[in-house]
Amino acid sequence: MGSIDVSAAGAGQANKVPGIEQLATWSAALRYDDVPVSVLEKTKDFFLDWYACALGGRSHPSVQAITAFAMDVGRLGGEHGSELLHRPGVKISSAFAALVNGAASHVVEQDDLHNSSMVHPATVVFPAALAVAQEVGASSKAFLTACVAGYDVACRVGEFLGPSHYAKFHSTATAGVFGAAAATAQLLQLDAAQTLSALGSAGTQAAGLWQFLLDATHAKQVHTAKACFDGVFSAYVARAGLLGPRDILQGASGMAASMVPAEPQPAMLVAGLGETFSVTTSSFKWHASCRHTHASVDALLDIMREHSLVMDDLAAVVVQTYRSAVDILARSEAAETVHQSKFSMGFVLAVAAKYGRATVLDFTEAALGDPDLRAFQKRVRMEVDDAIEAAFPEKWQARVLVTTKAGTTYGAFMPIAKGDPGRHLTRDELEAKALRIAEYAGVIDMQTVKDNIVRAWHLEDESNMGQFACS
Amino acid sequence: MGSIDVSAAGAGQANKVPGIEQLATWSAALRYDDVPVSVLEKTKDFFLDWYACALGGRSHPSVQAITAFAMDVGRLGGEHGSELLHRPGVKISSAFAALVNGAASHVVEQDDLHNSSMVHPATVVFPAALAVAQEVGASSKAFLTACVAGYDVACRVGEFLGPSHYAKFHSTATAGVFGAAAATAQLLQLDAAQTLSALGSAGTQAAGLWQFLLDATHAKQVHTAKACFDGVFSAYVARAGLLGPRDILQGASGMAASMVPAEPQPAMLVAGLGETFSVTTSSFKWHASCRHTHASVDALLDIMREHSLVMDDLAAVVVQTYRSAVDILARSEAAETVHQSKFSMGFVLAVAAKYGRATVLDFTEAALGDPDLRAFQKRVRMEVDDAIEAAFPEKWQARVLVTTKAGTTYGAFMPIAKGDPGRHLTRDELEAKALRIAEYAGVIDMQTVKDNIVRAWHLEDESNMGQFACS
Structure with a gap:
């Protein structure tokens, strides 16, 4: 062909x-x-x-x-x-x-x-x-x-x-x-x-x-x-x-x-x-939130790691990104439900700031009522960046500007979010992610999931495409 | 309520x-x-x-x-x-x-x-x-x-x-x-x-x-x-x-x-x-063509009846109607298939002019190849009329202007097409229409259709809603 x-x-x-x-x-x-x-x-x-x-x-x-x-x-x-x-x-x-x-x-x-x-x-x-x-x-x-x-x-x-x-x-x-x-x-x-x-x-x-x-x-x-x-x-x-x-x-x-x-x-x-x-x-999605938040999460985590900051150090966060992200995420900004919370830039960055990650295990009913997360959420603001907008949708980028309570501002631009082409997940990461999701979902028969991971890596050798279901 | x-x-x-x-x-x-x-x-x-x-x-x-x-x-x-x-x-x-x-x-x-x-x-x-x-x-x-x-x-x-x-x-x-x-x-x-x-x-x-x-x-x-x-x-x-x-x-x-x-x-x-x-x-639809053609068909048939005209007398037909009719019908004006032919103002009026009606029995493969119909189709032109457009979609009206080969022009405005509220079909007409469609469709078991007509008129007394199918 x-x-x-x-x-x-x-x-x-x-x-x-x-x-x-x-x-x-x-x-x-x-x-x-x-x-x-x-x-x-x-x-x-x-x-x-x-x-x-x-x-x-x-x-x-x-x-x-x-x-x-x-x-x-x-x-x-x-x-x-x-x-x-x-x-x-x-x-x-x-x-x-x-x-x-x-x-x-x-x-x-x-x-x-x-x-x-x-x-x-x-x-x-x-x-x-x-x-x-x-x-x-x-x-x-x-x-x-x-x-x-x-x-x-x-x-x-x-x-x-x-x-x-x-x-x-x-x-x-x-x-x-x-x-x-x-x-x-x-x-x-x-x-x-x-x-x-x-x-x-x-x-x-x-x-x-x-x-x-x-x-x-x-x-x-x-x-x-x-x-x-x-x-x-x-x-x-x-x-x-x-x-x-x-x-x-x-x-x-x-x-x-x-x-x-x-x-x-x-x-x-x-x-x-x-x-x-x-x-x-x-x-691939590494974080469990809306894909429009990923570059921002990566940038925020980079800043916090590099400057050894914890959640409580941060007074304000500005996310500069493309227009579709701002438009879509604005619709769920209140984060009233678990699903909406994954579509709220403020809430997602709050989760990342608190836990250093944003996995399926971190977006919960309990999290919705967490005053730390709710307070941090209010400190996040989004705006459209012209250069980033021009690169979209080919690239889903963001720049994060953090101002600490001490008054210092740090910035990071994220050209390629984790999981993007050029930063695709490894098979080890994919296995870990799959098992984490299965655990989150309450799968009982984890052995079948593990077996199916092995089957997937050799899928072209499978004699039939059945029996993927598990309890 | x-x-x-x-x-x-x-x-x-x-x-x-x-x-x-x-x-x-x-x-x-x-x-x-x-x-x-x-x-x-x-x-x-x-x-x-x-x-x-x-x-x-x-x-x-x-x-x-x-x-x-x-x-x-x-x-x-x-x-x-x-x-x-x-x-x-x-x-x-x-x-x-x-x-x-x-x-x-x-x-x-x-x-x-x-x-x-x-x-x-x-x-x-x-x-x-x-x-x-x-x-x-x-x-x-x-x-x-x-x-x-x-x-x-x-x-x-x-x-x-x-x-x-x-x-x-x-x-x-x-x-x-x-x-x-x-x-x-x-x-x-x-x-x-x-x-x-x-x-x-x-x-x-x-x-x-x-x-x-x-x-x-x-x-x-x-x-x-x-x-x-x-x-x-x-x-x-x-x-x-x-x-x-x-x-x-x-x-x-x-x-x-x-x-x-x-x-x-x-x-x-x-x-x-x-x-x-x-x-x-x-x-109700009386004619078997697109509903946007009905007022025009009625008007044309009225003119032809009133002035004792036959198809061959007509040199040109202008239909003045609302914009949606003109827009929708323009898409099928070539009338290359039986279905399209019901959506071509020219073809539908040709059928009406030739047969004095436009029923399911009149739109056929044979009709598509009929040179009389094809010649007449070319004599029909549509235009938007402002007053009729203003009344749409509450009213689906048309005015038809016919010019004969002798050079005389006749016009008729159709405020309410047959079947519209105010001119709804009678039960006799509905029965005749139903039987004609069943015949057209090649229904074998016409007795069931006749029985179901009677059931319909007394539907509130039916003990169950099944057994309407027929071969």
């Missing part, structure tokens, strides 16, 4: 073939042997990282509610059903396994984030791909290939939609549904035209608003769950002959015209396709 | 309680005895009209594809399952019956249209309500009540979103999902808070773009199918404890902020609630 030259393929304006069609054609044709080994290895890293996140969300009321719905209306499968990761022994039709596992994957805010697209690809690609792979009995190599395709499709569509879309819509859902559809299409062995239909149907279902951030309700889980379900749906009905719109992104009544206030970026749909894989440009 | 006074309840601005919350509270509390008999009778009319439309779409490839998906992944039901109307004997979980019947209902373009909201309510309310009523064993009175609530919720949300939303999004889906959720919530006996959660989850899934009109693909069926499914999903997960955003319409990151370019109309959410029922203000 050669790369597609963007200069020849055009920015979607000069060329008659829409970018989405080129992307569908590439996705349908991708084969395991086309994918460089380094990309496959990275896919396994993200798979393990996602698997832990999917376990992490198992107890959330939204996941329980969506599980109840799935069990109520989904076909319970026999030999060829798909697993609900938190219900070992239960097999259900793929669309519902994707729905439930997709709901669970994004709860603990520890899944990956692809910077330039602002999409969390793992939470929409892996649940769909795993469920469908289990249902159709696909090989582990076919699974990995489908995930690589799903990552590129979701992230490239997210890049196409860009920050102005993200300001209105939850791109992980609206671009993610394309990734779920592409991964499913791969596993169903759809041809290019069918894959394009699947992507068209996916796009006309794309939905997800940020309103839930304002009242701490459960729509985030609905968004990832439904992106998975709708993507699976789109590919299955495409296989059965349903025609999806052919140019759902750039068409006159498509997503760009209706859901992208600023200019979309059609070149991103095909630039370096087959050469630069989106799997390699996604970021 | 008394009415809600809009002056007291406010337009959603002055009052702290969002319009959607008032609507949810009203919907949850609505009881059969609150609904005037005239409204119940009208609901039965729309139910029969919808039932015929749902039969009409049975053979469409998109309906077949969605049926295949449903049979593949949905739980097949025993005693308490829900019917696929085109597969007698098959019972499936409610969400999938709603999905499939919702896909089928909008195919023949004969379902009702609520003018001021630009929503086709039947195609999203009845499939969900019937499927859920069957699954939970609800009474026919509970079913009728749920449909009345679903109509008001869908249409009022559509009115809130308004024409600027409709220009971008397929409102039947984006407002319709609220109606499906409200009807389901009624049948599941959700309380006001749960109903509000259901509507919040519905709104954050709202999707549907017009791109399919440009390439004659099948997304219209995806939209109605998924509005039904997503609405059912929203109510079921609300019952199971999933919290939906509380102010999905007017919240700072809700639908108005993200999906309504012009000013939304919050007063419409509650104006006259409980006094003016949306069921009474919906319009």
Whole structure:
């Protein structure tokens, strides 16, 4: 599978073939042997990282509610059903396994984030791909290939939609549904035209608003769950002959015209396709907070370490960062719930300042009532920095300025947050993170988690893609 | 259930309680005895009209594809399952019956249209309500009540979103999902808070773009199918404890902020609630074409009748109408497929001019190749009329100016198209229309259709809501 030259393929304006069609054609044709080994290895890293996140969300009321719905209306499968990761022994039709596992994957805010697209690809690609792979009995190599395709499709569509879309819509859902559809299409062995239909149907279902951030309700889980379900749906009905719109992104009544206030970026749909894989440009989350806080946490911790400061030394913190961070985080600034507290810059920096880290174990109901954290939270202020804004969304950077009670000011600029490309997590770190999340989630059967870590590192040798569930 | 006074309840601005919350509270509390008999009778009319439309779409490839998906992944039901109307004997979980019947209902373009909201309510309310009523064993009175609530919720949300939303999004889906959720919530006996959660989850899934009109693909069926499914999903997960955003319409990151370019109309959410029922203000479709063509067809037929003109007498036709009609119809003006031909003003008027009617039997593959129709189509031109535009969307009017080959010009203004409130279809006309659609759809078991017509007129006396399917 050669790369597609963007200069020849055009920015979607000069060329008659829409970018989405080129992307569908590439996705349908991708084969395991086309994918460089380094990309496959990275896919396994993200798979393990996602698997832990999917376990992490198992107890959330939204996941329980969506599980109840799935069990109520989904076909319970026999030999060829798909697993609900938190219900070992239960097999259900793929669309519902994707729905439930997709709901669970994004709860603990520890899944990956692809910077330039602002999409969390793992939470929409892996649940769909795993469920469908289990249902159709696909090989582990076919699974990995489908995930690589799903990552590129979701992230490239997210890049196409860009920050102005993200300001209105939850791109992980609206671009993610394309990734779920592409991964499913791969596993169903759809041809290019069918894959394009699947992507068209996916796009006309794309939905997800940020309103839930304002009242701490459960729509985030609905968004990832439904992106998975709708993507699976789109590919299955495409296989059965349903025609999806052919140019759902750039068409006159498509997503760009209706859901992208600023200019979309059609070149991103095909630039370096087959050469630069989106799997390699996604970021792991080390901290358990919103990804928009990570560079700031790293910078704050660097300052405190370097100057041997403790929480009580700090009188004021100014975070200079990009506009999307300021806009999104402002919606949860009050931090009234555990989930909102991960989206409050003040609260997150308070946690980091107090504990020297910000893991899933640190955002709790008890923390919400901690007067130390609440006092520190009020000392944090955000502002937009022009240079950092100009580098976004390619780079998610921050500068932190700390003024001590003694009156000294220290600053640190964080060009690459821990977990970003260039500072990806090691497999040791990924294992530690996975076990910490499983522990947090109350997983009883930790041996299965440990076994699955080993399986992940050798995934291409797996004879079947089943039995990942644990109690 | 008394009415809600809009002056007291406010337009959603002055009052702290969002319009959607008032609507949810009203919907949850609505009881059969609150609904005037005239409204119940009208609901039965729309139910029969919808039932015929749902039969009409049975053979469409998109309906077949969605049926295949449903049979593949949905739980097949025993005693308490829900019917696929085109597969007698098959019972499936409610969400999938709603999905499939919702896909089928909008195919023949004969379902009702609520003018001021630009929503086709039947195609999203009845499939969900019937499927859920069957699954939970609800009474026919509970079913009728749920449909009345679903109509008001869908249409009022559509009115809130308004024409600027409709220009971008397929409102039947984006407002319709609220109606499906409200009807389901009624049948599941959700309380006001749960109903509000259901509507919040519905709104954050709202999707549907017009791109399919440009390439004659099948997304219209995806939209109605998924509005039904997503609405059912929203109510079921609300019952199971999933919290939906509380102010999905007017919240700072809700639908108005993200999906309504012009000013939304919050007063419409509650104006006259409980006094003016949306069921009474919906319009039946007599012609089988896009509703935007109906006033023009009526006007043209009036002119031709009055002046004893035949198709060949006409040299030029100018249609003066509202902007949405011109915008939507311009997308299908080429009329390359049967579906598109119903959305081409030129082609629709050609059919009317040739046959003196525009029924489902007149839009065929053969008609697409008819040189008479193609020649006439080119003689039709649309333009926006300011006065008619000002009356839209409350009124869907048109003026037609015909110039004969002899050089005479005749004009007719159509203030109320046949089927509109004030010119609703009679039960005789509804029966004739239903039988014509069933015949068109190749229904074999016409006796069941005839029996179901009788059942519809006495629906409140039905002991169960099952056995509407026919072969």
